[in-house]
Amino acid sequence: MNVTSFMxxxxxxxxxxxxxxxxxxxxxxxxxxxxxxxxxxSAISLVGSLVAAGSDxxxxxxxxxxxxxxxxxxxxxxxxxxTDRMLKMFRHDPTPAPKEAPKATDAAKEPGAR
Amino acid sequence: MxxxxxxxxxxxxxxxxxxxxxxxxxxxxxxxxxQYAAVGMLLAIIGTLVQHEIVRYDWIAGGLILGTIIGIPMxxxxxxxxxxxxxxxxxxxxxxxATLVGVAEYWLHGADLGTAKMAAVGFEVLFGALTVTGxxxxxxxxxxxxxxxxxxxxxxxxxxxxxxxxxxxxxxxLIVNPGNAIVFYSMIGLALMIGVFMVLPIGGADxxxxxxxxxxxxxxxxxxxxxxxGNNVLIIAGALDGASGFILSIVMSKAMNRSFNNVIFGAFGxxxxxxxxxxxxxxxxxxxxxxxxxxxxxxxxxxVVPGYGxxxxxxxxxxxxxxxxxxxxxxxxxxxxxxVAGRMPGHMNVLLAEANxxxxxxxxxxxxxxxxxxxxxALVIGANDVVNPAARNDKTSPIYGxxxxxxxKAQNIIVLKRSMNPGFAxxxxxxxxxxxxxxxxxxxxxxxxxxxxxxxxx
Numbered sequence: 001m002n003v004t005s006f007m008x009x010x011x012x013x014x015x016x017x018x019x020x021x022x023x024x025x026x027x028x029x030x031x032x033x034x035x036x037x038x039x040x041x042s043a044i045s046l047v048g049s050l051v052a053a054g055s056d057x058x059x060x061x062x063x064x065x066x067x068x069x070x071x072x073x074x075x076x077x078x079x080x081x082x083t084d085r086m087l088k089m090f091r092h093d094p095t096p097a098p099k100e101a102p103k104a105t106d107a108a109k110e111p112g113a114r
Numbered sequence: 115m116x117x118x119x120x121x122x123x124x125x126x127x128x129x130x131x132x133x134x135x136x137x138x139x140x141x142x143x144x145x146x147x148x149q150y151a152a153v154g155m156l157l158a159i160i161g162t163l164v165q166h167e168i169v170r171y172d173w174i175a176g177g178l179i180l181g182t183i184i185g186i187p188m189x190x191x192x193x194x195x196x197x198x199x200x201x202x203x204x205x206x207x208x209x210x211x212a213t214l215v216g217v218a219e220y221w222l223h224g225a226d227l228g229t230a231k232m233a234a235v236g237f238e239v240l241f242g243a244l245t246v247t248g249x250x251x252x253x254x255x256x257x258x259x260x261x262x263x264x265x266x267x268x269x270x271x272x273x274x275x276x277x278x279x280x281x282x283x284x285x286x287x288l289i290v291n292p293g294n295a296i297v298f299y300s301m302i303g304l305a306l307m308i309g310v311f312m313v314l315p316i317g318g319a320d321x322x323x324x325x326x327x328x329x330x331x332x333x334x335x336x337x338x339x340x341x342x343x344g345n346n347v348l349i350i351a352g353a354l355d356g357a358s359g360f361i362l363s364i365v366m367s368k369a370m371n372r373s374f375n376n377v378i379f380g381a382f383g384x385x386x387x388x389x390x391x392x393x394x395x396x397x398x399x400x401x402x403x404x405x406x407x408x409x410x411x412x413x414x415x416x417x418v419v420p421g422y423g424x425x426x427x428x429x430x431x432x433x434x435x436x437x438x439x440x441x442x443x444x445x446x447x448x449x450x451x452x453x454v455a456g457r458m459p460g461h462m463n464v465l466l467a468e469a470n471x472x473x474x475x476x477x478x479x480x481x482x483x484x485x486x487x488x489x490x491x492a493l494v495i496g497a498n499d500v501v502n503p504a505a506r507n508d509k510t511s512p513i514y515g516x517x518x519x520x521x522x523k524a525q526n527i528i529v530l531k532r533s534m535n536p537g538f539a540x541x542x543x544x545x546x547x548x549x550x551x552x553x554x555x556x557x558x559x560x561x562x563x564x565x566x567x568x569x570x571x572x
Contacts, residue, residue, distance in 0.1 A: 002228075002230065004344065005230040005341070008340070008341050008344070008346070008349055011346050011349050011350060011353075012337060012340075012341075012349050012350075012352075012353050015349065015350040015353035015354060016353040016354075016356065016357050018132060018354075019132075019135070019353055019354040019355075019356075019357030019358060020357045020361065022132070022135050022136050022139070023135065023354075023357055023358045023361050024361060025139045026135075026138045026139050027139070027141075027478070028365070028451070028453055028459070028460055028463070028478050029141065029451075029460065029463045029473060029476060029478075030138050030141060030144060030460060030463070031362060031365075031458075031459035031460025031463075032197060032201075032458060032459060032460035032461055032463065032464045033138065033144065033148075033460070033464070034135075034138050034358060034362070034459075034460070035201055035325070035326070035329055035358070035359075035362065035458065035459060035460075036197075036201055036204070037134065037135065037138060037148055037151070038135070038329065038333065038354060038355040038358040038359070039201065039204050039205065039208060039329065039332070039355065040151075040152075040155075041131050041134070041135070041151060041155070041351045041354060041355060042208055042332060042333050042336040042351050042352055042354070042355035043155075043207075043208055043211070044127070044131075044155065044158060044336070044347055044348055044351040045208065045211045045212050045215065045336045045339050045348055045351075045352075046159060046211065047124075047158055047159065047162045047345060047347065047348060048211075048212075048215045048339050048340075048342075048343050048345060048348060049177070049211050049214070049215055050159070050162050050163065050168065050174055051162065051165070051167055051168065051343065052214075052215050052218040052219075053173050053174050053177060054163075054167075054168035054169065054170050054171060054173065054174045055167045055168055055169060055170075056169045056170050057222055058221075058222070060218065060221050061218045061221060061222055062170075062173055064214040064215070064217055064218040064221070065173070065177075065214070065215070065218055066173045066174075066176060066177045067177070067210070067214055068177075068210070068211040068212075068214040068215050068218075069173075069174060069177030069178060069181065069211075070177040070180045070181040070184070071181070071207040071208070071210045071211040071214075072181065072207070072208070072211040073177060073178050073180075073181020073182055073185060074181045074184045074185040074188060074204070074207050075185070075204050075207050075208050075211075076155055076159075076181070076185065077181065077182050077185030077186060077188075077189060078184075078185035078186070078188035078189040078204065079185075079189070079204060080148065080151075080152040080155070080189070081185070081186065081188075081189025081190055082188070082189040082190075082192065082200070083148050084145060084148060084149065084152075085189065085190070086194070086197075086464055086467075087141075087144045087145040087148060088145060089464070089467040089468050089470075090141045090144070090467045090473045091467070091470075091472055091473065092142075092472055092473070092474060093472030093473075093474045093475060
């Protein structure tokens with residue numbers, strides 16, 4: 001084990017600790033968005049895939065890299081979109097807050113119409 | 115100079131990721147926070163693309179475009195009811211990316227990988243590979259391609275433990291002798307098998323735990339990728355994902371009063387317990403939609419207990435419509451959400467939010483359980499095991515000890531039920547035979563529509 005490996009372990013430990021502290025405070029209400037959010041965030045492995053695909057280190061690395069880039073991009077794009085789609089749906093009661101400005105189609109169904 | 119820029123984008127991305135997750139502690143700030151996290155992701159990608167190491171862009175562009183083409187419909191088109199399988203398949207994609215990067219590292223460096231790097235790469239492909247097949251199995255079960263029931267056979271646990279033991283031994287051997295490619299690829303093969311065998315015996319009701327666990331594994335695989343290629347933002351994001359999945363699995367296990375081991379090795383729901391109550395001649399009381407509507411119309415407080423049955427029947431919008439009518443008559447409506455209502459953590463909240471139910475009406479089990487005594491009506495829609503008093507008082511019951519919603523404490527209980535079949539756990543529910551309980555038989559959506567129509571005439 002060299003110094004770099006130890007530094008990486010420190011980073012991992014601290015990040016896991018921060019993650020634990022934050023995530024225990026996420027209410028059950030948002031557990032599904034939380035899972036899709038962490039999934040989208042961990043698709044940062046795209047960064048590693050890009051290097052494998054683009055550094056021209058032989059066809060095997062390139063091909064494995066391209067498949068990895070595709071898979072990770074699916075999670076980045078799909079993950080952030082669907083998380084946003086879910087979070088958009090959580091709204092206050094009873095009158096719709098003006099700042100949230102629901103879309104016209106949603107507004108028609110709003111309970112706030114009363 | 116370029117290297118500094120790259121590292122700066124990674125640093126900013128890490129901060130935005132952590133802030134994004136922190137924003138999820140409050141529903142109002144959540145959306146904005148996650149949008150910032152997406153910006154962080156974009157920055158990190160740009161920071162990577164300008165690196166010296168990357169010399170060709172044609173293949174990268176192909177992968178990015180293809181991934182975007184597939185990713186957009188997976189974000190915009192997938193219905194909220196299909197969220198569990200959608201998340202399961204995305205764990206597969208995430209783990210696949212990590213595994214392939216690990217294989218590419220090994221292919222290039224092989225025996226030259228030092229002990230520390232080999233450990234990282236080994237961990238990466240081990241957890242990555244078993245998450246790939248495990249998530250695919252989970253997806254298959256949730257989507258109905260593979261049977262949702264648990265699949266068990268004699269000696270299953272022995273096979274699984276042996277398989278796992280051999281894989282771990284290979285991993286240890288590789289750390290000492292990184293050069294042995296045959297062992298490396300065999301280990302991946304075995305890890306792929308473990309993923310299948312691990313999820314095979316797990317029944318549909320246990321899916322929330324499995325999805326959370328796979329979420330954790332996918333995160334750990336990503337973090338290991340960071341160790342392998344020396345990238346801190348990967349380590350941080352992977353650690354966050356791993357921690358999140360781990361916490362959620364614990365929350366889910368607790369909500370079912372089961373340990374990890376019990377979920378993985380217990381094969382819950384394999385043999386449905388034969389109904390004992392009906393045999394002893396207890397009968398249920400059924401109610402007409404008209405009478406049920408009258409009860410609801412005069413109730414001061416109605417607590418709705420939605421279960422997976424409601425989601426299956428796609429009846430969320432009818433529930434909301436009914437709730438609005440009750441409110442118009444002067445009653446109050448609250449929703450009691452059990453942590454395992456649905457097929458993944460928090461699933462029921464998303465389904466109700468989609469149906470325009472304001473989130474401040476959705477209550478966790480701990481918040482609402484004290485209020486049932488005050489409730490005039492508990493309206494149980496397609497939920498079963500989560501309101502089964504046997505969890506409290508029947509030591510022989512397989513769900514004994516599981517925390518439940520105290521629907522039986524309400525003044526009146528109306529249960530919307532398709533038929534008298536037992537729930538997912540295959541257990542008879544004594545709530546249905548309670549004197550205060552009346553059952554409204556039929557498809558949840560049809561029954562609710564009838565209730566809505568009746569409510570309008572009351």
